Amino acid sequence: MNGKSNDSDLRAVKISESTVRRLSIYLRLLQDLEGTGQETASSEDLAERAGTTAAQVRKDLSAFGSFGKRGLGYSVAELLRTLREILGLDHRWKVALVGAGKIGSALFTYRNFQRRGFEIDAVFDTDPVKVGQLWGSSEILDDSLMETELRQRHIDIVVIAVPSDAAQAVADRVVAAGVEAILNFAPVRLRVPASVAVRNVDMVVEMEGLAFALSSR
Amino acid sequence: MNGKSNDSDLRAVKISESTVRRLSIYLRLLQDLEGTGQETASSEDLAERAGTTAAQVRKDLSAFGSFGKRGLGYSVAELLRTLREILGLDHRWKVALVGAGKIGSALFTYRNFQRRGFEIDAVFDTDPVKVGQLWGSSEILDDSLMETELRQRHIDIVVIAVPSDAAQAVADRVVAAGVEAILNFAPVRLRVPASVAVRNVDMVVEMEGLAFALSSR
DNA sequence: ACTTCCTTGTGAAATCCTTCACAAAGCTAA
């Protein structure tokens, strides 16, 4: 929009994972703020709510451009729009879920997902009892259809929610089918090519972190 | 002058969260290795499986002492024992679950929890329909009993799996009841005293991290 | 014993991330 010295080559600068995490948190805060009708927010406001520092907020944002007004802060509406764009949430992402167990089911019904632009377009399982069942409007598909369906439906992100001993095999097939982003709930480190983005949600690791914290007292 | 006290004073050295995370991952790898009958593992072995570097593995471990044998590597059995001790998994931890919804339920039946030394001893919910129901051997308790039960049962860790607008209030009560470790599944940043350890499991943040990664191509 | 090979443990260097601190910019009021 402006012709400032900013040159906004988003691709060039390396953004750390922690920065991206915080951006996601700022986004959520801003959504809350939008609800309250507050129109601007300072880096100090955001920092306090996000549990970080004002300088950190400004640094995080400054990697992408200048979005604030000095003396005023950031426009909630504008920063919301900007963050959504930065995070790639300005369009919907097609998600497939592999594993229709308890965790898969919890995830499927998790409203925040759909609301944030992630739509689960396919569910796979190996269990013949589950295959064919309807989850919402989508039928649980047989595991063997995975590769073809992932391609045909142009799935962007796959959520792996299978037992840990099956996870790597699923990951291999998913990668072979051209998917480049995986959210892994299985308690294993998946080995994938560097071009594939993986995020792990590992409850046991977090619990053990708490156990460690409690023990070091 | 100064009593340059380093040596093996475990409490004194500051261990980073990322180190603790990796220790937990090494522990899991070693459990797998134990199953295969492999008796020793080098830092290189562990690093490859954990998706890190050999130097990192050695640094992580060296913060706690010297557990390896030069030329040989680490004894799987011994390192297992040591890591369990370091992480505080040499005894069981009493866990309470607040929120008997989908996520709570998935967690409750998650076998890996119990297996790793975490036993869920109490479940709370506000919904009168759920209160009184039996989950495994434990009855779902009314939310209002939370403070007293947490104290009476000497709960170490509370898992918060309630909607985000209720999470902070639950956290406040839990902290007031003397609990010092919280695993939070609600998509909010809890504000707690510094003495309380909090770990967040936030699926939306992870998904948005993937969206960002996909967008930056 | 000696030699060779392997792998640890660890200072030092390099890299990455956060905090500091302040000039510059925007707003309001007179």
Place this chain on the structure above:
DNA sequence: TTAGCTTTGTGAAGGATTTCACAAGGAAGT
């Protein structure tokens, strides 16, 4: 317009974490 406040954006400093690289320890064979 100028003065007084406020808050951003950002180099530079400071800290933390990771990687490097190698001396020293240990095993196994001769």
